[in-house]
Amino acid sequence: SVAVTGAPPTVLVDKLIHASLYHGCAAAGVRPVRFRHNDVSHLEALLHKVEGAGLKIVLTESVFSMDGDRADMVALAAVCRANGAFLCVDEAHATGILGEDGKGLADGQADLVMGTFSKALGGMGAFVASSSAVCRWLENSGSGYIYSTAPSPMVLGAVEAALDLLPRPEMERVRVRVADLAERFRRHMQAGGLDTGPSSTQIVPVVVGREETALALSRSVEAAGFLAIAIRPPTVPPGACRLRVVLHAQHTVEQVDALAEAIFSGVRDIP
Template sequence: MHDKFAQAIADRKASNRHRVLRPVEPVAPGIVRRDGRELLDFSSNDYLGLAHHPELARRAADWGERYGTGARGSRLVTGTLSVHRDIEARVAAFKGMESALLVASGWQANATLIPALMKLVPGAAVLADWLIHASIHHGIAASRTKHHGYRHNDLDHLEDLLSDHGARAPSRIIITESVFSMDGDRADLKRLVAIARKHDALLVVDEAHATGVLGKGGAGLTADLVDKPDIVMGTFSKAFGSFGAYIAASEEICDYLVNAASGFIYTTAPPPPVLGAIDAALDLVPGMDAQRAHLAQLAGRLRAGLDGLGLDTGLSDTQIVPVTIGTEAKTMSISAALEDAGALGVAIRPPTVPEGQSRVRFSLSSAHTTDHVDRVIEVMGKLA
């Protein structure tokens, strides 16, 4: 058996798909230190620079002292803390939904949500954008159901599938991200809601990369809709600078998930220090319109500069700006050259992205400056 591990690693190295854990030390928002060198960090999801905000650190420490450093166990076993309920109420109001449920991580939220839904409606047709996050693919696979995937953001294709497979199924579930993590483009949520209503389908939207960054007060793209999706999830580990995730929906759906979502039932609740940081971020994020505007301006500047070099940034129109290179080897080479020049732009390779679409993905932060962006454009120009 042990020789199989060695062979698997060798195969990954041969195909330029071997991953390694490389130490890094955060220095300040948008800057990290590696091997004694300070680097511009275009690799993190700390979109508003809140991971270093003193108020998040202060409140995390305060809540740790007041409520303890651990949640002690599952909320259904040890009891739910008042601070868990308080944060859930704040998140529901922030998202404009009836109720919300805290989950340990974004991966866990998606991986447990979909199997829980499929318990309720066995045989439902699941129709999800092919470029959804790996955690959603995992949740669909764990449900032991067929994924009728529709082409990326091709809602005509989705309607065709609903008229075919969906019409023969007892129920229909549509799943999408609002901002796609590897491409930086957006879903047409208004039309998706209309399609869901037309076909009597449940609509689930992953707002991980929109929460805090887009929508009124940073509440995400779904918060701007009058007719909202049935279920919205998002994370606190990106623009909120903390950790954990939420699922927002009706009171009835959240009540059902408390009783059916194994990833909620059988896991320890988020600890009080994490909740304290989330609480502080909920105070700060709605008032950060200037930072959001600056972030959008930086992303536009980066896209314009890269497009001017003839590089392919796809349909990105958010703070996530990919440059599709193609082969794994060339992408790794460009990522290494960027680091040599003082900037972290991480190589994203299959299976995270489709075959032949390896890319360097730039994730911007409002802590970056126009000079930081211009340095990246200059380096990419030399590489191009």
């Protein structure tokens, strides 16, 4: 932004973006302005207050990694367009698994999309997608790109093969299956009085409150044969500790049901 306009940018971020995005802001010497989580009206009010000639950049995730909820991409895009803001979206948890043909949730909405090859695409590395002008600018100004080694041809070949698979009808059935498994697990938890927060994706938190409770429950379900990591501050706020459950296509209905029972059993055994 400084290179293009001669003025520093204003970066507005959803307050629950991933820590890596905050680290990126810090590395760029940018102090972001935070808007309330998934509150497009608050973002709009903040955009109206921005002064100066620098770019207005809005940074969000499409699927939030700890709550498993989604940004309203259509509303965000509309507000950004109306206020001359450049919308950047991290699609790490949406690429391949959500949206038409697995294209994610920001398809056709964002000015820049970034994501990873290491989740649904089963590889490693990451990508940035934007206009050719923006990509050329990043190639020539992004130190993390300039001073790094290119991904291996084997990795890129695997990713290309994964991308070829995404639009196939059988992959749509896989995506539906993952969504159904996640919904089944949420229903189990909610029927048992446990809090799954605003989750609407394959990421399902089981919010239990205290750090000690989350740790004890994680150990209990591991003893039953399941790995569900206890998430604690500073990743989540105090009092919002949780197990983070992520469903994928190789899970079975029987495993989802057994995990739910293991969680209920663990909760009953915690003093």
